[in-house]
Amino acid sequence: MTTYETVVGLEIHVELSTESKLFCSCPTAFGGRPNSHTCPVCTGMPGTLPVLNRRALELAVAVGLALHCHIAEVSVFDRKNYFYPDNPQNYQISQLYHPICQEGYLDVPLDGEVKRFCLQEIHLEEDAGKLIHDESSGRTLIDYNRAGVPLIEIVTKPVFGSGREVVAFLEELKGIIGYIGASDCRIQEGSMRVDVNLSVRPLGGRELGTRTEMKNLASFHAICAAIQEESRRQTELLAQGETIRMETRRWDEGKNCSYPMRSKEEQRDYRYYPEPDIPRIEMSREWVEDIRRSLPEFRRERAKRIQRMYALPELDVTILTEERELADLFEMTVALGGQPKKVSNWIMGELLRLMKEYNVPPRALKLSADHFFRLLCMLEDGRITQTTAKEIFGSMFRHGVDPEEFAAEHDLLVERDEELLTETVQRVLTENEKSVADYLSGKEKALGFLVGQTMKALGGKADPNRVRELLKRRL
Numbered sequence: 253m254t255t256y257e258t259v260v261g262l263e264i265h266v267e268l269s270t271e272s273k274l275f276c277s278c279p280t281a282f283g284g285r286p287n288s289h290t291c292p293v294c295t296g297m298p299g300t301l302p303v304l305n306r307r308a309l310e311l312a313v314a315v316g317l318a319l320h321c322h323i324a325e326v327s328v329f330d331r332k333n334y335f336y337p338d339n340p341q342n343y344q345i346s347q348l349y350h351p352i353c354q355e356g357y358l359d360v361p362l363d364g365e366v367k368r369f370c371l372q373e374i375h376l377e378e379d380a381g382k383l384i385h386d387e388s389s390g391r392t393l394i395d396y397n398r399a400g401v402p403l404i405e406i407v408t409k410p411v412f413g414s415g416r417e418v419v420a421f422l423e424e425l426k427g428i429i430g431y432i433g434a435s436d437c438r439i440q441e442g443s444m445r446v447d448v449n450l451s452v453r454p455l456g457g458r459e460l461g462t463r464t465e466m467k468n469l470a471s472f473h474a475i476c477a478a479i480q481e482e483s484r485r486q487t488e489l490l491a492q493g494e495t496i497r498m499e500t501r502r503w504d505e506g507k508n509c510s511y512p513m514r515s516k517e518e519q520r521d522y523r524y525y526p527e528p529d530i531p532r533i534e535m536s537r538e539w540v541e542d543i544r545r546s547l548p549e550f551r552r553e554r555a556k557r558i559q560r561m562y563a564l565p566e567l568d569v570t571i572l573t574e575e576r577e578l579a580d581l582f583e584m585t586v587a588l589g590g591q592p593k594k595v596s597n598w599i600m601g602e603l604l605r606l607m608k609e610y611n612v613p614p615r616a617l618k619l620s621a622d623h624f625f626r627l628l629c630m631l632e633d634g635r636i637t638q639t640t641a642k643e644i645f646g647s648m649f650r651h652g653v654d655p656e657e658f659a660a661e662h663d664l665l666v667e668r669d670e671e672l673l674t675e676t677v678q679r680v681l682t683e684n685e686k687s688v689a690d691y692l693s694g695k696e697k698a699l700g701f702l703v704g705q706t707m708k709a710l711g712g713k714a715d716p717n718r719v720r721e722l723l724k725r726r727l
Contacts, residue, residue: 256452256490258483259460260418261410264425265403266435267379267443268311273400274378275302275345275530280402282441286395294378294400296341301529308402309352309533310543311434312376315404316353317544318428319371326534327352329376329527337392338381340399348524351375352533360424361552362417369421372407379403382442398442404434410449410460415476422446422472427551431576436613439471446475451496452486461486462496466510468503478503482510554579562592571600577614578603584621590628598628602642606649618652627655634715637707640664666715677722680706691727699723 273280276293293300316323328350331343353374359366381399385392406425412418426437426444437444446469451461466482469475486496501510549557555573558564564572573579578599585595603619606612627648631641636659644664647653659665680702681688690698699720706719 254491255455256483256487257455257457258413258479259410259451259453260412260414260479261449261463262406262408262412262418262421263447263449263465264406264408264422265379265445265447266315266406266429266437268308268402268404269433269435270305270307270311270402272305274305274308274376274402276400278400282443284397286393287397289397290399294340295396302345304530304533305402308376309535311402311432312352312374312404313535313540313543314432314547315406315429315434316356316374317540318432318547318550319353319356319358319374319406319425321353321356321371321374323535323540324350324352324354325537326350326532327376328532329530330524331527332377333523333525336380337394338383338396338399340381340396344378344380345527345530346377346405346524347375349526350532352535358421358424358428360417360420362420367417369411369417370409372409374404374406377403377405410451415479418448418479419472419476422475427574431548431550433576433615436615438613445469448475448479448482450479450482450486452483452490461490462498464496464498465500466503467500467513470505474503474505477505477508478510481508485510548576551576551579558583562586564592564596568593568596568600571604572596575614577617581617581619581621581624585624585628588621588625590625594628595624598624598645602645603649606646610650612649617649619649620652623648623652623655630655630659635659635665637666637716639707640666663711674722676709677706677719677726680709681723681726688727699727 267280270280272278273294276291278289278291278294281289293302313323327347329345330348332346332348333343335342351373354372356371356374357368358371359368361367379398379401381394381396383392383394408421412421429435429437435443439445448466448469449463450466451463453459453461464482464486466478469478482501489496497512497515499515500513502513503510551573555569558573558579559566559569571578572582581603582592582595582599586592607614607617627636627641627644630636631638636644640659644653644655644658647658648655684702684705687698687701691702702723703716703720706723707716710719
């Protein structure tokens with residue numbers, strides 16, 4: 253019986269984080285009322301002319317450099333002709349013959365070693381609109397807000413052997429693109445979309461089998477499941493003596509299967525010709541080198557340096573460096589005088605909890621290193637308690653407030669009136685005779701209860717150590 257192996261290549265579409273679209277000034281912000289981020293250019297009206305977004309070009313080159321690509325000195329746009337309702341011009345401005353970036357590779361840690369995955373090219377193109385299928389009415393609606401948003405398409409060589417390898421590659425790629433600031437790569441919002449080209453062949457063979465392309469993969473979990481299922485489907489067909497059809501398939505995550513969308517007549521079943529309205533792009537070596545010098549310190553190098561400089565546990569370093577904005581906040585706060593481990597604990601605990609609760613991505617954080625450091629100082633100096641520190645931190649996170657001003661305005665500073673503290677302690681002892689008796693009979697836990705009651709009576713604004721000291725003295 254023939255044993256087959258899986259061969260996978262990827263086409264990864266990444267929306268670039270520019271303020272305006274690729275060939276017009278319409279905003280690229282996610283969401284918004286349907287068809288409100290549009291103009292005659294991005295809706296393909298006759299007589300309009302595209303003007304290339306320089307920032308999109310810079311970000312495409314930056315990603316190419318980070319992935320060790322050769323950057324072309326001359327690049328040209330082409331018209332990719334096909335009719336589809338979400339494509340307002342009936343063609344897409346893309347690149348086929350002279351892409352901006354060629355070759356390249358990405359090294360990915362996997363199973364205790366580093367594996368290199370090679371790229372074919374990276375090209376720049378515009379996105380299409382979005383179709384919304386209304387099952388209740390049987391109609392299809394079109395939103396052109398996304399039409400014209402700048403994309404890079406990263407095309408890999410057929411170098412993956414499993415879904416696990418693909419996901420490890422995508423996670424590493426997402427981290428690099430995020431550190432550059434080229435995209436947020438939020439797959440759930442469509443700013444990163446992955447098409448999987450898959451074939452199977454006899455184990456150890458050199459010729460590739462007939463491939464299928466799978467679309468509609470909305471998560472890393474779906475990508476992994478789709479690869480496993482399509483590999484199984486093709487293997488079974490070949491084992492039964494049947495042939496594989498070259499086709500595009502759509503993945504149904506709910507049913508855990510794919511189904512045919514359309515057949516492919518050839519490897520490239522679109523018609524291309526040079527885009528007549530956009531001059532060829534000439535990129536000087538000096539300009540490319542300026543972009544290279546602007547590249548940040550990437551995650552793996554930064555993690556090693558943070559580990560060396562601050563002696564943090566490996567888990568802390570892994571979490572802190574996952575997003576560039578978190579690593580920046582950590583290092584800037586420490587540079588102001590924050591204790592590394594305490595800063596790390598607050599980021600990994602309270603900050604990540606709030607980001608998840610309010611669904612706030614790292615790049616949208618309102619929390620400044622200066623405010624963060626001053627809050628930690630207030631806590632260290634005993635001017636606020638741990639409880640009120642969390643309350644203040646929450647307002648800093650949501651509204652970017654000044655911690656000292658907020659604490660003063662909301663009466664959150666630690667109560668230092670000794671007379672009030674003494675009176676409150678006495679009242680709590682009088683109202684909780686059983687707990688007093690328990691403590692005097694040797695039950696240490698009763699003291700904790702009495703501390704809690706006193707703190708509650710003082711609105712959480714007292715120094716718990718001072719409260720404990722006064723209670724023990726009275727007891």
